[in-house]
Structure formats: C-alpha cells, structure tokens
Amino acid sequence: MRMPRHRANTSAWQISICIVVLSIWQWGYDLHARFPSLVPDLLDPYFVSKPSEIFEHFLILSCLKSKPGMFNGWLNGDFAKCIARNENNLWIATAITLKNTFFGFVFGVSSGVAAGLLLGRSDRLSDIFQPFITAVNSIPRIALAPIIVLAFGIGDTSKVVTSWIVVVFLVFFNTFEGARTIDEGYINAARLLGASEWQITRTVVIPSTMAWVFASLSPAISFALIGVIVGEFIGAERGISDALSSSPKHGRKPPA
Amino acid sequence: MMVAVIVLMLVGVALSAMIRRLQAYLLRWQQHNMAE
Numbered sequence: 001m002r003m004p005r006h007r008a009n010t011s012a013w014q015i016s017i018c019i020v021v022l023s024i025w026q027w028g029y030d031l032h033a034r035f036p037s038l039v040p041d042l043l044d045p046y047f048v049s050k051p052s053e054i055f056e057h058f059l060i061l062s063c064l065k066s067k068p069g070m071f072n073g074w075l076n077g078d079f080a081k082c083i084a085r086n087e088n089n090l091w092i093a094t095a096i097t098l099k100n101t102f103f104g105f106v107f108g109v110s111s112g113v114a115a116g117l118l119l120g121r122s123d124r125l126s127d128i129f130q131p132f133i134t135a136v137n138s139i140p141r142i143a144l145a146p147i148i149v150l151a152f153g154i155g156d157t158s159k160v161v162t163s164w165i166v167v168v169f170l171v172f173f174n175t176f177e178g179a180r181t182i183d184e185g186y187i188n189a190a191r192l193l194g195a196s197e198w199q200i201t202r203t204v205v206i207p208s209t210m211a212w213v214f215a216s217l218s219p220a221i222s223f224a225l226i227g228v229i230v231g232e233f234i235g236a237e238r239g240i241s242d243a244l245s246s247s248p249k250h251g252r253k254p255p256a
Numbered sequence: 257m258m259v260a261v262i263v264l265m266l267v268g269v270a271l272s273a274m275i276r277r278l279q280a281y282l283l284r285w286q287q288h289n290m291a292e
Contacts, residue, residue: 090260
C-alpha cells in the first residue's frame, strides 16, 4: 500500500506547486504595488499577463465565449459561427501546428534512421561523408529557417522541412552511434551461420540499434515542435505561432 | 500571446506523454520479439 500513498503525496506536492506559482503570478504584482519594499518588481502584467486574463482570452480565442461573460452555445450555432468567422482560430491553428509537427517528426525520424543505418553499417560511406555531416551539423539549423521559408514558401511545406532538418540529425547521430556500437561477435556469428548482409542488418543491426532510436524519439518530438514554431514565426499563413505573433503585429497589447 | 504560449506548453506536454507511451510500447514489443 506504499505506492498509492507515495503517488498521492507526489500529486499533492505537484498541485501545491502549481497553486503557489499561479497565485504568485496572479497576485504577485498587486502585492508589489502595495508593499514595494517587501515584494520585488517581477511579473509585470503588461509583459506576462495574469492567469485569469489568459484563461478569459483562451475562452474567447477558442470560440467558447464571444465576449467576456457570454458563453457561445453549441446548439444555437454561435460556436460554429465563431469558428467560421476566424479562419485561424485556436483549434484550427493548433491542429495545423500539430499536423506539421507530426509530418516533420515522421520524415525526420524515418530519414534519420535510414541514413544512420546506411552510414553506420558502411565504413567507406562513413569515412566519405563524415566531414560533410560534421559541417552541416555545426550549422545552427534554426538559422536555416528563413532560407527554407524563402525556398518553400509560407505554406505548410516550409514548416515540415524546418522541422525535418532539426529532427533528422538528432535521430541520425543516435542511429549511427547505435549501429557503430554493435558487438562484432554477433555480426561474425551471423556471418558464420551464412547470413547475407541484408539478413545481418535486419536481424542483428536493426534490433540492436532500436534502443538508441527509441531514446532519440523523446527529444525529437520536442525539436519537431520547435522547428515548426520557428518556421511559423518567420512566415506563415496559419498556425499557432501566427496567433502568438499576431498581437504585436496588430499593435495590440502584448499579453494574453 | 500568452494564450498561445500556454497552449504550446500543453501541446508539448501531451506530445511528450504520447511519445513516452510509444517508447514504452516499442521497447516491450522489441523485448517480446527478441525473446522469441
């Protein structure tokens, strides 16, 4: 019975931390106004807004409310009208960003694994491409985002390509290292048993490398999202970064 | 703007959770296949 109690304790701590952080965010600046010498000048609502205002704006941007205090009805069609009125509403913007992230992730992982296996298995190819890979990997990939947007336009393709270029090297290096660190004994044993190169790759190399590939999936999805967001920041027709950057563009108050 | 930041944070958390489950599933699947 120790585990559920331990879990409940952990959850209680996590909820308490959330409440404390949100409370400081919500009322910290007001406290500073009252006691300037006691409370430091942090969390100016002009820059970081307040949780209550953010939640209110979230309801409006997601068409759940049309204006403060008025909820949009599902049955009378107000919600559908609001969604139709704003092409880049929060739901559609999030769905588009997620779609681009998914494709960037899938293409990045698949091409990274393929390239990693190919170069990890071949000493010759590895020697030839090593300096080029090191050189390309040294480029901060995010710096390529403007060029990618210029080349592929401001549509979804440029976001997928930006995401792909960020993910592919991460997965490639993990797969490459995985393919390089396989115990030669297994490969020699498979060769002795008469396995062809393809059979060795399929039955020895790929299963041994998979743990390395799986380990790279977690950072890869975060990097894929970062790639899409940066691509959307540079230039996008739609997506969540368009909503992120639209308030300063239109001269609106930055927060919320 | 902060709405989008918060939504992105939630999206990131959801994606990470999904990938962690996928990783766990793939590792189980790999162990099962290697055992055979």
